[in-house]
Amino acid sequence: MAGLPVWYDDHWQALLLFQAMAGVLVFSYALERRERFIPRLLVSLAVGMGAVELITRLLYNRGQVGQFATIALLYLMLIGITVLCYRESLWTVLFVVASGYVTQDLASGVKTILRYPFFPLTQEMASTTPGVLLLDAVCYGGIYLLAYFCFRAFTRRGAESFTSRTKVVFSLVVLLLCAGLTRIARDGSGHSTRVLLALTLYRLLSDVFVLLVQYGVMDRNRLAQRAEALAELAHQQYAQYQASKESAELVNEKYHDLKQLLVTFRGQVSAEQLEKLEESISTYEDFVHTGSDVLDVVLSEKRGLCHQRGIPLTCYADGAGLDFVEELDLYSLFNNALNNAIEAVSQLPQGERFITLTVKREGDMVAIHMENPCCQEVELRGGLPQSARDPRYHGFGMRSMQRVADKYHGSLAVESSGNMFRLDVLLLACAG
Numbered sequence: 001m002a003g004l005p006v007w008y009d010d011h012w013q014a015l016l017l018f019q020a021m022a023g024v025l026v027f028s029y030a031l032e033r034r035e036r037f038i039p040r041l042l043v044s045l046a047v048g049m050g051a052v053e054l055i056t057r058l059l060y061n062r063g064q065v066g067q068f069a070t071i072a073l074l075y076l077m078l079i080g081i082t083v084l085c086y087r088e089s090l091w092t093v094l095f096v097v098a099s100g101y102v103t104q105d106l107a108s109g110v111k112t113i114l115r116y117p118f119f120p121l122t123q124e125m126a127s128t129t130p131g132v133l134l135l136d137a138v139c140y141g142g143i144y145l146l147a148y149f150c151f152r153a154f155t156r157r158g159a160e161s162f163t164s165r166t167k168v169v170f171s172l173v174v175l176l177l178c179a180g181l182t183r184i185a186r187d188g189s190g191h192s193t194r195v196l197l198a199l200t201l202y203r204l205l206s207d208v209f210v211l212l213v214q215y216g217v218m219d220r221n222r223l224a225q226r227a228e229a230l231a232e233l234a235h236q237q238y239a240q241y242q243a244s245k246e247s248a249e250l251v252n253e254k255y256h257d258l259k260q261l262l263v264t265f266r267g268q269v270s271a272e273q274l275e276k277l278e279e280s281i282s283t284y285e286d287f288v289h290t291g292s293d294v295l296d297v298v299l300s301e302k303r304g305l306c307h308q309r310g311i312p313l314t315c316y317a318d319g320a321g322l323d324f325v326e327e328l329d330l331y332s333l334f335n336n337a338l339n340n341a342i343e344a345v346s347q348l349p350q351g352e353r354f355i356t357l358t359v360k361r362e363g364d365m366v367a368i369h370m371e372n373p374c375c376q377e378v379e380l381r382g383g384l385p386q387s388a389r390d391p392r393y394h395g396f397g398m399r400s401m402q403r404v405a406d407k408y409h410g411s412l413a414v415e416s417s418g419n420m421f422r423l424d425v426l427l428l429a430c431a432g
Helices: 006-010 012-028 037-060 063-085 090-114 120-125 129-150 167-186 193-265 271-284 293-309 327-345 396-407
Strands: 313-317 355-362 365-373 411-417 420-428
Touching: 006 012, 006 129, 012 037, 012 063, 012 090, 012 129, 037 063, 063 090, 090 129, 090 193, 120 129, 293 313, 293 327, 327 355, 327 365, 327 396, 327 420, 396 411, 396 420
Parallel strands: 313 355
Antiparallel strands: 355 365, 365 420, 411 420
């Protein structure tokens, strides 16, 4: 393997700190920065590189223990710089430092491979100052750019998923792994070129594995948090369903009492006054009896809201055909669908508002169709409406509806065209 310029080889530990901090920036760009971030970063990095030079002269040449202690102190210094520059928890700092350190080691491994005799052009470049700087720019710049795009889906959310203390273990593993493999590669003068190449390739694979596992853990935590949120939503919807059911029963009872009371008023008040009284309480009358108590509760609740907003709600529903669907699933499905439709239609002027709902069962299949106008064509992503409030992901309501469709081995499809939104859900009775 070609030698590096003398100045570069003499100061590689300080350069390692600089390169690793650049790797940390790839993963920490969305974190909350402290005041005067740039001066803090430049000053602390300069001080850190100077301290590394001093520590190297004191410890690095005192055997393997001293060399490992140097790498460990360098790693701690990287953590200290990140703490000084970002207003985040220690757990978040440890996570991004581990990611940056591994990415730096990955780029360093690529550069090491390019210095082997198998690549004569880059091997010759690495022996000169302009060449090694150009090689650094290509290797580190390329790997950091690749890491940025590969993990951007996670890092752009900032510290949202970086706070798991489990990841501290990864920080220590990264230190041991990278430091150990770096020692083997640098002190491999007694090995053949092919053995050194194999060790370097193993080092690269280990770095990639650490990154994938580390972000896999983060993704698992994110999914667990989402599952908890969905469970809480289901609990809230069940409580809402129970309250709506009790309220609907009470309203129906009072409505029939009032109807009987109005009968006794005939002959005592004018026909015009009776007509106005009957009209005022008619909004509380059950307008459909679908054959499903749950669907009746939902429709009664949404009918009142539609009446307040001047939205005609037309329903043709065979509720009896939904007897295989659990109460909470049924309530969640129709409650979310009608909430979305009412919210969209409410933005339209009077006279353009309407919602239609059809529920039909044929054999073991139930087809649910709902449509309503909307202000503009709805943007779809992955077959589901894009949330206007948070374009990164769909709302819990639509995911809850998708979950119900999947549970009953069915499907959910939406279509938006010509300022008309259509929702179709298929459920299989044999899956209940």
